[in-house]
Amino acid sequence: MFLATLLIGLAGTAVALALAGKRVLFLWKLFKSGQPDPERVLQVKRDPKGDVEGQVTEVLGQRKLLKWTVAGLAHAAVMWAFFLLATVYLEAGVALLFGLDKHIPFLQTWGPIGFVQDTIALLCALGLIVFAIIRFKDSPKRLDRKSRFKGSHTGGAWVILFMIFNVVWTMFFFRGVERANGNLAYGKAAYFSYLSGTPFEGLSHHTLEILESVGLLAHIGVALVFLVIVVNSKHLHIFIAPLNVMFKRRPNGLGAAQPMMSKGKPLDFEEADPDEDTFGRGKIEDFTWKGLLDMATCTECGRCQSQCPAWNTGKPLSPKMVILELRDHAFAKAPYLIASEEEREKFTDEQKLEMQVDKELVGENGVIHPDVLWSCTNCGACVEQCPVDIEHIDHILDMRRFQVMIESSFPSEAGVMLKNLENKGNPWGMSESKRLEWVEEVDFEVPVVEDSLPEGTEYLFWVGCAGALEDRAKKTTKAVAELLHIAGVKFAVLGGMEACTGDPARRLGMEFVFQMLGQQNVETLNEVGAKKIVATCPHCFNTLANEYPQIGGEYEVVHHTQLLAHLVEEGKLTPVTPIEENITYHDPCFLGRHNKVYKQPRDIMATVPGVKTQEMHRHKDRGFCCGAGGARMWMEERIGKRINTERVDEALETNPDTVSTACPFCLVMLGDAINEKKNEGAAKETLEVVDVSQLLIRSVKGEAPKEPVAAE
Structure with missing residues (x-):
């Protein structure tokens, strides 16, 4: 029995590792085909402390995921089960290679370890139930665009949940029979495994050995099949998300737009050659290896999509779908990208068509539709929410650069601004x-x-x-x-x-x-x-x-x-005159998410006597854009609901006397929307949008209360 179990286990392992290894080699070649980005590697060498901090907070600590508490806790349980239950697979490996009654001293005999293993496995099962409920509740079939899973490969997600469930139940089946057969060294400390052995009590030793071998092979087999599925699906992020976090940009906030790069160096416009240098991203091979890594890392969770102001106002832009469409195109074209020149010459026209060799990156029939590209406000909500640190804005901006500088293709009204x-x-x-x-x-x-x-x-x-x-x-x-x-x-x-x-x-x-x-x-x-x-x-x-x-x-x-x-704070300015108003504050994207300045504007309002502040339901790092960023201030908004109107609708829910902000673009956009609401009779005639500094000067100087403001 031992020999048969060993041979089956080794043969299955060899096949699974070969299949997974082939896929990993393919991915490695694909990433290597991307443009160089030496700064990513240099920053890891310069700032190893930052890398450790990123792995601890983002990967192990699940910081971004836990912003969505219920889903975050469920994911944390499943992720930590992935780490901790590796010790159970070590146990299974020892049993496969050396016999069902063999154990590593201490590691496989100390009770507290068994307790932790059982507990995290049960928490993982609970997490799977939570995920299933979320998937049903937020199903795109029910909610359409309101579902953050709209456009995601939901079938693949159910397969993964099923495979994780198989890992859990085969573990308890294997260990339950192990306990009944007298081979569970943890004893009652592994409480659920011990309990799982109850149905098998009284069976003969021979039967228990057969069942234990079957359970062992099932548990190992599930992991091997899971491995092959993972490296061929969106759940590849299990392995490469830590890499994406390691090589992410590390400003405080979203920071600067990346300079234009060509062949790993900043582009010198005076010496640049359009035939040799890369001006933005005009085709998939123009993306850097980090860009390709971003595409492969996407978990399709849709958090970025749920926060995107363009998507929430009926526009075609979904940050998630931009990444997925680029990823699918990269994978389709990959055989051509990683082929040698000689191999490329042998491809037939039919093969090239299948590989999307000549498909344009941006265009009416391209990978990315122009309306998608030009809907982005650069607000940064997508990057802020992404749990695996994908840099959506950088990729959108680089595609814009090619369209503007090489194709001269952009909204006509923006040409006047230029x-x-x-x-x-x-x-x-x-x-x-x-x-x-x-x-x-x-x-x-x-x-x-x-x-x-x-x-x-x-x-x-x-x-x-x-x-x-x-x-x-x-x-x-x-x-x-x-x-x-x-x-x-x-x-x-x-x-x-x-x-x-x-x-x-x-x-x-x-x-x-x-x-x-x-x-x-x-x-x-x-x-x-x-x-x-x-x-x-x-x-x-x-x-x-x-x-x-x-x-x-x-x-x-x-x-x-x-x-x-x-x-x-220093006492050089002293607000003295009360402003008896209900005020709601709008966070400018380039002040808030881009530079993490949330506290000071609120501190100023808090010092003004009489002011009552009430937050909109989307505020601070989840604040909603006014619609002016990404040069949208100078482009017409022709698709869906106007973003500034959506934001003012949110502001009006707080029944404000004044809307405050700290950005001239926001003043204009919110002011225009408020005036529209006044004309419709949906807002107070006295309602206006003002900068925080205007509130402060009124209180410092003791100015009279504001008069009704007529809609322009």
Whole structure:
């Protein structure tokens, strides 16, 4: 009996490992075919502590998964069962190779180990029940687009749940018979295994040996079949998610957009050759190995999809489906990608068609539809929620870069914005002389830089295009300037020397214009001696702080809410006049998720007497976009419900007197939606959207309560 069990077990193991090994080799070759990305490896060498922290918090600690408590706990139980029940498979291996009554001393005889094994196996079974309930409850057949599993391969998920269940029941069957046969060394400590042996009491020793051998082979066989299924399915993430976490980007927040890379090096536009260099991603082989790893790691959980503002307002963009469609295309084209030149010449036209060799990446009949690509607001909700750290925005942005810079294919209205940036240095095409008009509207002196910062200047106030040129944003600019003046903070502005940071161009995909504007601004900032900068626009803040270092601009940059909160804390600004209003705060994406600034705007409102704050149900790291990011501010929103309307509907649920925010783009988008609601009679006539700084200046100066604001 022992010999037969051994031969069957070894033969099955050999076949399964051969099949799994073949697939792993295929995946290795596919990943190697991607473009180089040396920075990913260098960062691991530079920051081993960060890597350990990532593995402990993201992989072992399940930090992102546990944000969704019930599903997170269920997943944590199943994952830890995967780790801890490896000791049971060690036990099975010893029994297979050396006999059913053989055990490793201590490891397979110490009671507490058996207790832990049984407990985690039962928790795993409970987790499977939770998963099954979630799958039924959130079935795409029932909920359609409202289901986060819409578009996922749900059949494969059920197969995996069934296979994990098989692991659990075969374990208890094998160990139950083992206990009845007198071979369970843990005794009653392995309480459920001990209990599982009760039905087998009284059977003959011969029968128990047969059943124990069958149970052993079944338990091992399930694992081997599971292994083959895993490496050929989305559950490959079991093995490669730790790698994806290891090689992820590591900014505090989402940070900067990646510079354009070609062959593993930053692209030099002056020396670039369109025939030799990679301008964004125009075909699947243009993606880096990390991009291909992202695609293979996707778990199809749909958390990104459930949080995406585009998807939630009826648009075709699902971050999950972007990754899945790229993955399916990569796998289809893989035989061609990993083939040698000689092998490629032997492929027939029919084979090339099947491998999607000539299928365009972005197009009406391409892998990614243009409407999908241009629906993205770069809000970062997808990246924030992804439990395996897939970088959706980077991939969308790289595909945009190819479309804009090589194909010249992008929404027509965005072309006007680009021309204005190139010719006038701002998206609206206004004269640079208008950048200082707001200064004439304040009753104190605002120092304007001429050749260098005036002596004693603590901060350069980066006003930004919206802050200088857009009427609603100019109110924020004047409020911040006056607050700094009251607090005794010495600051200066660049006036006409200031140009757009280039954020709209970069997020659209026109990297060349971003580089042009960025280098111009860095040169100006360095010439005037700027060291510390305060910005009111989160997009400017993010670009100055996180992206200008890529082009030689290293500055200490703060957002105005950070500086104002600090001044209030120090007692240099004192809110005194009560503002008896119910206020709900909208988190700007580029301030919140991109830079983790959630606390300071709320701290400011908390210091204003009389203010009652109420959060919208989607706030902080789950905040909902206003719809302006990713250069969407300058594109028409023609598909589905307007994102800003959806956000204002959420705000109205709190019955606010005022909606506050900390971004000029959000001011415009939310303000427009509020005005629409007023015209419809769905919002108070007095309701308005204001910057946090405007609330603070009202309280500090003791201004009268606001008057009704007419809809524009």
